[in-house]
Amino acid sequence: MTSELVGWKKSSYSGVEGDCVEVAAAPEIVGVRDSKDRDGDVLVFPQQRWADFLAGLRRSR
Template sequence: MQQPDLSDAHWRKSSLSGSGPSCVEMAFVGNDVAVRDTKNRDGGTLIFHRNEWTTFINGIKSGHYDNLT
């Protein structure tokens, strides 16, 4: 997968994260979603297709990942 251009990405994090440094940020970039660590923004970015991201978020909302060990 080719890395999308992130130079104009509008990064955001959950309002539930507060002001702490231990969270991730995400940005919608075309048909992709970019995710990075706020503690190391230059350390790399994960790229997901929007369909993958939607499946992941729906899994979180439905509790699919609540009991993983």
């Protein structure tokens, strides 16, 4: 499943300390991983759940 995830992107808000996450999308899923441990575990979410999460963040600003 995670092999479908390509084109990992790190936020432009990330600092130089390396405390960052990266996000990649595939047709039905979104993956999130630690940018310092690219071979580590990946959290995988259905695309709609990820969209709901982002919408919640936008509302909380």
